[in-house]
Amino acid sequence: MIASSAVAESCPAFLDHDQRKLHSSETVNLCEIANGKPMLVVNTASHCGYTDQFGGLETLHKRYADDGLVVVGFASDDFSQEADSEEEAATICYKNFGITFTMIAPGAVTGADANPVFQEINRQSSPPSWNFTKYVVDAEGNVTNAFPSRVTPDDPELIKAVESVL
Secondary structure: OOOOHHHHHHOOHHHOOEEEEOOOOOEEEHHHHHOOOOEEEEEEOOOOOOOOHHHHHHHHHHHHHHHOOEEEEEEOOOOOOOOOOHHHHHHHHHHHOOOOOEEEOOOOOOOOOOOHHHHHHHHHOOOOOOOOOEEEEOOOOOEEEEEOOOOOOOOHHHHHHHHHHO
C-alpha cells in the first residue's frame, strides 16, 4: 500500500515504501506515520554489546512522542549481530525491552542492497559503521545529526539534537 496521494505529495520519496514490521506480516509506510514529523532512525541488532540501548530508545520514544518524534528501528544483520530468527529478535525487542516504537524487519542498512530509507540516510550522512547508529531526521526528511553506537540515547548531545527538530 502506497501512501495516499495527498500524503505522498508532501512526504519525502525515500519514506514512501511499504516496510514489513519485525516478526509480522503487517507493513507500515513511514509516510503514514512520520510525514511532517521528525524522526530518530536507528539500525539495531539483537545480539550486540549495545543492545541494552533499546531501553533508552523506548524512553526517548515515550518522552517525545507527544511532541511529534517518531522513533523507528531497522533490524539488520549487516554486522553479524542480529538474532538467528525474527521471532528471537522480536522477543528481545518487545518482551525484554518493552519496545512500542516501530521496528522494521531485518534488512540491509549499508551497501547497494540497503533499505530505501538507509540509502537516502547514507547519501545525506554516512552509512552506519556499526549497530545502533542513530540518525536525527527533521520533519522535511533531512538528516540533521548522526551519532555513533557509543552515544547512548540519554546522551545530552543526542537529546539536544532531538529537541532541535521538534
